[in-house]
Amino acid sequence: MAESTAVAAESDRPRSRRGRGLAVAIAGLGLIAAAIAGPAGPASAAATKWTPPQQLQYAAVGDSFAAGTGARPYADKACSRSALAYPKLLTLDLRIKLAAFPACSGADIPATLAQVNTLPSGLGAISVGVGGQDVGFVAVMYSCFVVPDPAVCPALIAAGAAGAQTPEFAAGIDAVILAAKAKAPKVVLTGYPLLFHENGAGVNPKYQYADEVNDATVILNDALEARALANGIVFVDVEDDFAGHGIGSSRPWINDFFALLPTDGFHPNAFGYAAYAKAVRPSLAP
Template sequence: MSYRHVVALGSSFAAGPGIPPVVDAAAGRSGNNYAHLLAEALGARLTDLTVSGATTATILDQPQRAYRTTFPPQLSGVPDDADLVTVTAGGNDLQYLGTMLRLAWANTLRGRWWTRPLGNVLGRRPVPVLDPDLAVDGLRRVVEAVRTRAPGARVVLVDYLTVLEEKTPLGSDAPFSDAERKALRALGRRVDGAFAVAAQATGADLVKASVLSAGHGVGSPEPWVNGFVAGRRGATSSFHPNAAGMRAIADELLRFVGP
């Protein structure tokens, strides 16, 4: 089957913050995210609605405020002629990347006596253990809503690239304790599990970027995600996909949906 109109929904792991070229700074959206690469390979038109920081709620029915810009619910931009829709979301529903960034900053700031009090405050809260059904329900509703707006669309859920692995070296790129790494990995598995349950419940397709990226986490010889970068330069890209990671997902999607 050939596809003519690709639509991308999702958060930063779909938008691609920090990857040049930037096509929408407020959304943290790259012109080389996996949706752009896929649409180009398919020769299809692309409607990229991804926004960094999005939740399933801001995809469905809540406006999202980012960098003095208000984005309408992503679903409102889905055209009825879309025939392929990709979705990467749910991690923010379970506070996945936010928790990782908070603990990375906490441990980095604790390394200097003059920032230690702030680091202690940031590190006071443990890794949250939220009900994965929060993400499952959101993803399920997104799939169902897309099918209502674009009845002819094939919906493909794309879960998250692996960030931390069992043997991820701890240091400046991954400034965590062993216990924190273990807890964050468990949180990541809950996020990926939500995709699997939602795909089964809705009959949507699922591309398991989490499995595809095994061996490519932070600190690996060929990482598909960035490590932690303190300061303004790393504010949007830390622990997010790099260009190689986006290319890997696009290639897998092309194998999955291509002729």
């Protein structure tokens, strides 16, 4: 497993969700590329000499959701870093070059700050995905869903939600953002999906604490958005993009826990990372 109290679901109850609309499932890399890169040019362009596009030098830092954990195979097993991670998918647009990709499963705020400090100069944009590990993602997933413990789980959820609203958490996120802004003129902070599908009654039939974790994730996303706004950068919220595709839905974009592949559990699959790429791409547009 990896991190972030990130948790996704479709809920009929009102939540703090921003309206970018439901992302559609993408059936193949060709369609993903088209969605990310945008429409083709006029037919007459085929007759002209092709020249390489000017490329945005882009870097991606952060935790397992930035690294692509959950979408095997992993190019880097130590960090569970995937070729299907959204930073990699963004390079299907030839105008984007992934110049550095140190995002790593398990990265908290200090680790992400260290990643930023390793980035090269001359970058045009950086995406940052961090915060979940700092509010107890691993502990919550284990004690609420892998080996449910009613004596521990509710307290962990409450502590995570409270932690996301502390001055210390805000200061840590600010430090990462400011370090990234010193490296690139454009910085994008990404949020987390709600991991669990909720039925019309607002519950997940399999997991008792799914709705509580979804609610805590909304609080986390709101805290991240507040830091992005305070620091003058873009926040990419993916709650609506994943709506209807949480664990327990008919078409999940989140992996359920599977004992033989424990790292993958409670992280997006390839469809989920395609949705992330589609959501992030407009914020990187020249």
